[in-house]
Amino acid sequence: MESNAILAVIPHLRRYARAMLSDRAAADDLVQDTLERAWSKFSQLRNGSDMRAWMFGIMHNLRIDQLRRPALVTRPIEDEDFEMPTRPTQTDKLEVRDISTALQQLPDEQREVLLLVALEEMPYSEIATTLGIPIGTVMSRLSRGREKLRILMEGPLPSTKLRVVR
Amino acid sequence: MNKHNITENELHAYVDGQLSTLRDAEVKEYLAAQPEVAERVRAYQSQNLALKALFNPVLDERVPTRLDALVSSPVVEVQALRTRTYLSRWSLMRLAAGVMIAVISGVSGWALHDKFLPAERMAKMQTLPRQAAIAHVVYSPDIRRPVEVGAEQEDQLVSWLSKRLGTPVHPPKLGAMGYELIGGRLLPGNSGPVAQFMYHDASGQRLTLYVSKEITGNSDTAFRFAQEGPVNVFYWIDGQFGYALSAGIAKAELGRVATAVYEQLEHK
Numbered sequence: 485m486e487s488n489a490i491l492a493v494i495p496h497l498r499r500y501a502r503a504m505l506s507d508r509a510a511a512d513d514l515v516q517d518t519l520e521r522a523w524s525k526f527s528q529l530r531n532g533s534d535m536r537a538w539m540f541g542i543m544h545n546l547r548i549d550q551l552r553r554p555a556l557v558t559r560p561i562e563d564e565d566f567e568m569p570t571r572p573t574q575t576d577k578l579e580v581r582d583i584s585t586a587l588q589q590l591p592d593e594q595r596e597v598l599l600l601v602a603l604e605e606m607p608y609s610e611i612a613t614t615l616g617i618p619i620g621t622v623m624s625r626l627s628r629g630r631e632k633l634r635i636l637m638e639g640p641l642p643s644t645k646l647r648v649v650r
Numbered sequence: 651m652n653k654h655n656i657t658e659n660e661l662h663a664y665v666d667g668q669l670s671t672l673r674d675a676e677v678k679e680y681l682a683a684q685p686e687v688a689e690r691v692r693a694y695q696s697q698n699l700a701l702k703a704l705f706n707p708v709l710d711e712r713v714p715t716r717l718d719a720l721v722s723s724p725v726v727e728v729q730a731l732r733t734r735t736y737l738s739r740w741s742l743m744r745l746a747a748g749v750m751i752a753v754i755s756g757v758s759g760w761a762l763h764d765k766f767l768p769a770e771r772m773a774k775m776q777t778l779p780r781q782a783a784i785a786h787v788v789y790s791p792d793i794r795r796p797v798e799v800g801a802e803q804e805d806q807l808v809s810w811l812s813k814r815l816g817t818p819v820h821p822p823k824l825g826a827m828g829y830e831l832i833g834g835r836l837l838p839g840n841s842g843p844v845a846q847f848m849y850h851d852a853s854g855q856r857l858t859l860y861v862s863k864e865i866t867g868n869s870d871t872a873f874r875f876a877q878e879g880p881v882n883v884f885y886w887i888d889g890q891f892g893y894a895l896s897a898g899i900a901k902a903e904l905g906r907v908a909t910a911v912y913e914q915l916e917h918k
Contacts (some may be wrong), residue, residue: 501710503701514716583700601666602701606670623659630662634693650807 489535490522496536496604497543504547506588514550514615518543534610541614544596551592586636594629597622656680661687666693772828776833777840779885782860782894783878785837785846790856797848807834811845815863817890819848822859827907829857838862857897857904859911863890873908875901886906888915 497518500512521542529538587595596615600606608626612619654676655874663669664677681688799807804821812818814836821831831847837844844862851857871887878896881902885894893915894906 491718495709495711498711498713498717499705501706502708511716512717519717539845583697584704586883587701593683595904598697599701602698603705608666623662626662627658630697633723634690635698637697638693 490519490539493536493539494519497539499603500540501543503587503603504592504595506584514547517546531562535607536604537610537614540600540604540606541616544615545646554632583633585638586633589636590629590632594625594632598629599624599634601626654680657836661691662694662879663679665691665698685803693798700879701886748804754877778862778884778887778892779874779876779896780878781862782845782858782877782885782896783838783881785844785856785860786830786856786881786883786896789835789846790848790858796856798835801831803833804831815861816865818870819845819861822911824849824857824907824910828852829907839844855899857896857899857907860892860894860896862894864892873905873912875905877901888910888912 494515497515498511501514502508503509505514518539522539525542529535587598590598597611600611600614601608606614608619610620611622614620656677660669660673660677662847665675665680667674669677681691705768736854801807808818808820811834821834824831830851830852832848834845834847837846841864844860844864847859847861849857849859873884873886876883876885880898881896882899882901883894883896884904885892886908887893893911895904895911897904897907
């Protein structure tokens with residue numbers, strides 16, 4: 485039963501969306517949009533094709549659409565505008581760094597692949613199909629994403645200034 | 651050094667458990683001899699674990715009703731309809747999608763008698779009563795300013811709304827049915843302005859007529875009825891116009907008013 489299959493995927497879509505967007509409401513909005521789109525395209529789902537990959541693909545495309553949509557024009561704030569008092573950093577090596585903060589610093593395309601691998605445990609070939617990219621691209625994004633995350637988590641603190649949020 | 655020719659890609663596949671058993675063992679052997687690479691691989695493995703630890707709790711959260719309802723409610727409809735063999739699976743899904751749209755806005759109890767209409771037109775038909783009902787629920791309880799232009803300025807109201815809709819619109823007279831015009835307002839529709847006329851009876855019961863010029867195609871329809879929560883809606887399409895009459899009154903009474911509205915619009 486297709487509907488049960490969709491129901492089973494919802495928690496996975498929510499987990500992934502939460503990790504991608506790090507904003508609970510925005511993530512659930514994205515899931516809702518995905519479900520609506522999925523229903524309207526249901527006839528295109530071929531028998532035997534994988535429901536999870538199909539739904540994640542829809543979510544990916546929706547997100548691309550959202551990102552392409554022109555956003556409000558904002559003026560970037562210079563980092564120097566907000567020189568924050570810094571805390572001592574000597575013990576940082578011993579601390580568990582906040583992986584969610586580091587994750588959000590990855591480029592979208594790398595975060596996407598990393599999350600499908602780490603959370604969904606998707607085979608690389610399935611990720612390629614889901615995102616509509618060659619498998620080589622999957623691997624290079626995964627490799628760069630992981631390395632960047634590692635450096636963010638283990639390397640010297642890059643800066644304690646507030647990051648510019650656009 | 652790398653006697654097995656382990657590639658970077660295979661290191662990742664090792665981290666993710668996507669290697670064959672044989673290759674997996676070879677990578678292990680390679681890593682044992684390469685502490686620096688092994689360190690990096692361990693970091694990647696702990697990333698996977700940390701991400702799971704961070705986000706897996708979402709899997710156990712109760713799915714918000716708005717998402718759940720999106721899927722579970724149409725299922726009932728689909729299963730109920732499945733016994734009817736004259737409906738293709740495709741049209742079932744279209745129906746389910748239509749039902750789902752209703753569910754999103756917190757609405758249930760759709761009458762699914764539209765199955766012989768072309769799907770696209772059906773979708774339009776289904777948004778009409780929903781939007782009308784929402785507009786009714788939003789504006790009719792407004793005590794101080796339920797309308798933008800009151801009935802005492804009916805000429806102004808008519809010329810204003812006609813101008814904005816780009817076509818003459820007149821509020822029907824429902825005095826004989828016990829409903830007096832309060833006034834009207836302009837609302838945003840899907841692709842342009844729509845008009846809403848509001849009436850009330852002696853007891854203060856309010857009724858709204860929603861007039862949309864967003865209908866394309868030219869197959870007129872008979873009356874249709876939809877119940878959107880506490881609001882009953884009669885709606886129909888006449889040429890390029892979609893009309894929806896909404897009120898929290900009994901279906902039979904609303905039907906009488908709708909018939910009167912329809913006749914007046916026919917013979918204007």
